[in-house]
Amino acid sequence: MFRRIFSIAANTFRETIRNKILYAILAFALFVIGMTFFLADLSVGDFARIIADVGLASIHIFGVIMAVFLGINLVSNEVDRKTIYIILSKPVRRFEFIFGKTFGLSVTLLLTTLAMATVLFLVHLSYRYGGRAEVGIFIASAGIYMELVLLTCLASLFSTFTTPVLSAIFTLSLFLVGHLTKYLYVLGEQSKAVGVRWGSRFLFYILPNLENFNWKNEVAYGGLKSFSILGWAAGYLVAYAACVLCLSCLLFARKDFK
């Protein structure tokens, strides 16, 4: 089973790294991150903070673009191009296919996030007015990466039953909502109606809470120095991603290919 998942993951990785659009997005992301070196000159005061702030935001935005762009086509491309016919006719179970595709894309996103974080780290290190080695950039990027993995899982879930355009809309909607669930909970708790309070609690727990992976501000203000914060976020990612992948597998298990 693991060998087949690994083979599909390796093939997905090969597919994504041979995708020219990915390189175009990555090149643009690296350019923007590199430009923070000059952007800091235009700011007043804490230059290093500007670099970390704008740089991590760039990693986040471009990472989400890559995850959504590649994730929504993860399964639907295989179905549209009918390549899935040959793969599923081999001794491959459908859940192995879903897991393999998701893992393969996660590895690609790991490399692209690492590349962007490394460039930001170097920019931060080499900045002429008080540049320093900021390890927090990698910790915050690890959080961004975990968020991207979760978005990939969500995009692959949608791509099992709907078109790429709708998958993109659903995934981006969850991305936006995922950063606002805390407010949803707080606003719900202020309501006097029991139904609203329970409804907001339900949504708070069922929707992904992407703020669990957001440590950008702590890095920008120099408050994040420990890797221990990764533990809780990783646990949340594993639990939520497992649920999403299981749902994908259930939906995909009895899908007819016309």
Add this chain to the structure above:
Amino acid sequence: MMHERPILAIEGLSKSYPTGFWRKPVRVLSDLSCEVRENEIVGFLGPNGAGKTTTIKILNRLAFPDAGKVTLFGGRVRDGADVRRRIGFMPEQPYFYEYLTGGEFLRLCGQLCGMSPSKTESRSLELLAKVGLSMARGTAIRKYSKGMMQRLGLAQALLHDPELVILDEPMSGLDPMGRMEVRGIIRDLKAAGKTVFFSSHILSDVEALCDRVIMLHKGRKVAEGRVEELIGAETLYIELVVSPGLSADRLAAAEIPPEAGFAQGALLVLRAPDSGQANRWIAGLLREGCTVLSCVPVKKNLEEIFMERIENPSATGAAS
């Protein structure tokens, strides 16, 4: 050597697909039952939309039936890797990962089938040579022609040396030379003890290759049986080719009705209803100084049988 053990048994298979805004179901397969025995070559015939590809998708777990069951190798089809490992499948107009080369794609297939790298490598070389793609092993699939894709599809289906080979329209997109090569490969598979089940609407290929055929029309089986049984022993007519052509007067002198023949260039073609009549006509033609170039009994071909069954599904046949 042919065995009686069914390797594939289909019982009462029905399938509908939802279509349109209201998802109204459209029946594409109705109560299909048939079987394929070990070491047979079975042709699955029908016009476009007959339900051939749907049946083949169900056999490969790419679609699920509304009713009925499929038994492969004596056990009900499950998502089991063991059953899949014994089947080779080539879809209609196969599609591949265009960013891979032919060799890389076969390596992926080998990994998915649980083959060792060395075994995959040796089988790939052997099969690419067999399908005439040795030179294109390192070429990206996006540069392959339609015929090359078809050949690669055949190679991946045979890579893991399956017992049952299911091919959906294996001849489509191939030139006459390619079709001949594929026919040869299918015959070789039978000689190696494999079972082949393939769909086609090229009836001449089916007639030349198959031990048995299953005919499908609008999702229903219209005939099933051995080719020779379906075609039957009955002679439709006896065709005589005569030189030179004769005038109406000389035909009358040879006691041949003018409507029994037609001119084909300088020759005359006559169709005698039976061998007695043909003998009498030959005697008359020889009296008139003609030369009989050929005398051939003409039987029904699969195409005629197929059209007959479509027009009249209740027609009795040898093994329907």
